[in-house]
Amino acid sequence: MTAGPDGPPWRRLDKRMLAVTPLSGAVRLLPVAVVVLLTGQGNAIGRLWVPLGIALALVLVGVVRWRTTQYRITADRVELHTGWLRRQRRSVPRDRIRTVDLTAKVVHRVFGLSVVHVSAASGSSGDSSGLSLDAVSTAEADRLRHELLDRSATTVVEHPVQPPAHERAPASESMSQRLREAPAERQRGRAIELARLRWSWLRFAPLTFSSIAGVGAIFAAVYNLFDDLGVDPRDVPAVDDAAHRLTTAPIWLGVLVVGVGLLVVAVVGALLLFAERWYAYRLTREPATDDGTAEGGALRVRRGLLTRRSLSVSQVRLRGAEVVEPVLLRAGRGAQTRALSTGLSRDSQGGALQPPAPRAEAHRVASVALREPPELATLAPLRRHPRAALQRRLTRALAPAAAVVVIAFVIGPAVPVPWLGPASLVLLPVALLLALDRYRSLGHQLTARYLVTRQGSVQRRTVALQRSGVIGWTFRQSVFQRRAGLVEVEAVTAAGAGGYPVLDVAAPDGVALADATTPGLLTPFRT
Incomplete structure (x- = not known):
């Protein structure tokens, strides 16, 4: 460690990473070496000098990276300095931290190391949206995860304001109320298991x-x-x-x-x-403090056989949950739940709170993650959309299918493939069923705390978005929607995809929905 002039000391990455870096590179080169040796293509011994030279270069790179990488955690920021030829200085405000992701591949696990990836909401000040520490000891990684998430949970502006002392309930009554609401979650200093893998x-x-x-x-x-x-x-x-x-x-x-x-x-x-x-999947809720009585805390997902992964999402930064049902998974009555928060990966597994599971289990996980009954979250009874929305889906599905059928009948004899036209007729009932299912999936509802929307057929998505997490609205209306009296209303949020639309609602209903979700936000724009 080297002491900073105006803050806590700078720390280096764990020295064991000097062995991890070349070994990780050697593992990537291993398949090439095995194929060369087994197939006997060319001079195998001569060609093995190339991967050996690369491995030596990786050792040198690892030494340089260790010598030039430093990090420290101050009262309000996480700072990372890296690079020799190209120096980088990254600084992330702690009150913007949303998630802390721990990853340990096989080589890292052998040496007791983990990679810490800190994700944060990016701001206009130019702060980085995150940083990675590759690698620190497993104990240090877990300590950093607790420290950063606890800090973010206690400095955010959305934290509920405590009432005056004379308006507070007696301590015994307050504690008994908390125990009635979530008895398992108030055990002192213990993480509460919410879900685990079933084979x-x-x-x-x-x-x-x-x-x-x-x-x-x-x-x-x-x-x-x-x-x-x-x-x-x-x-x-x-x-x-x-x-x-x-x-x-x-x-x-x-x-x-x-x-x-x-x-x-x-x-x-x-x-x-x-x-x-x-493998070894667990979803737990960890308290914000050691006594387990503070609000907030974090949802933690642990999983992985060869590569161990641990994702922690700050509970006070959680803006909702999404239940995703791709068409094949939906046919098997399955679904998957994902968290809506900033700092999560946008890939297919980004923010996943569980593996593909039975539909009822997916909705249950969304319910416990949001601390809301299912009927007030992703299983809320949804309002149907106007019949004009069904007409739009029929038109948009059947018109392209009919065009393909006409083209198939025209070019079939010329190819020649005489059966091409009759075979293409199967597209019409498929398009009809798709349009009907897309309309059946449409719906929305406004509960006490959440805006719930559902859409899609090939991939149906049910989203429960916190009303307090909606920061704006986007209204879209094409020429055809205007003639049908419909509008697309999109709730803008900093979490997840950044916006979640309510498709093809009646224009007055769309404005009323936005105004009821965020009272007063649209008042300056309404005439």
Whole structure:
């Protein structure tokens, strides 16, 4: 440590990272070395000098990075200084911190290290939206997580104001009320488990797009590796024999075998990815202070087999929850819950509070995360939208389908594929069902604390957004919407996607909904 002139001392990353950096690079190079040795392409010993040289360069880079990286935590900021040739100075205000993410890959876990990623709301002052410490000891990472989240929970402006002393309830009555509301959450200094993994949820793994995409990405990476090394899998006798049999078999049999093989690989791969991502999954709520009596705290998601992940979301910065139902997962009566907060990743797993699970479990997790009964959150009874919204969905689904059918009938005889036109007729009932389902999914409701909206068919989303988290409104109205008397109303928020629309509501209802959600916000703009 080196003492700062006007604050706490600067700290260095853990010295064990000097071994982690080259080992991590060696792990990435290992598949290349194995393929080179097993296939015997070219001079294997000579080509191994390249990865060895890269490994030595990684050692040097690790030493330089350790020597030039310092961080410190002051009363109101987190500061990080990095770089030698290109120096960077990052500073994040602690009252803007939203999430703290701990990640430990296999190599990090061997040396007892973790990567700490601090995410914060970016402001106009130019402050960074976050920073990463790669790597610190596991104990130090956990201590930083507690320190940063506790600080953010006690300095935010949204913290409820305490009433005067003469208006407060007696201490015994206040405590008994808290115990009645959430008896399990008031145990002193203990994290309360809200959900854990059930292996029966594995059945939802093949029904998620992210798992299918993950399997595809692995296949693409393996293919690119073989292609870069000039290795042809058909050089393996067993592979060449199987390919020959498929090419000489009837077409329908070859297509069937390839299809079944791809399906089996996709299912098995999805199961393995699910197990790696969600092994030892736990969702807990941690108190804001050691005595467990302060409001706030954090939601913590821990998961992972090879790579351990821990995501902590400040409870007072949580702006809502979203229950997502992709079409395949929805067909299996499954769903997944995600948190709405700033500082979360925008990828398919960003803010995930649980793995794909039964729909009822997803709504339960959203309820306990928001501390709100399900019927006042994501399971609130929704108001139907006008019939004009159904007409718009029918038009937007059937018109493109009808155009494709006409084109198929026109070009079918010229291709020639005479069955192309009749086969395309299947698009019409599919489009009709899609339009009806999209309308059936539309709905919104305003509860005491949340604006609840639902939309989508291929991917249905039910969002419960805190009314206090809405910072503005956007009204959109196309020519066709204006003729139908409809409007799209979008609630603007700093969390999640940044805005959540209520599609195709009657124009007066849209204005009334916005005005009721944030009373007084639209008053200066109304005539």
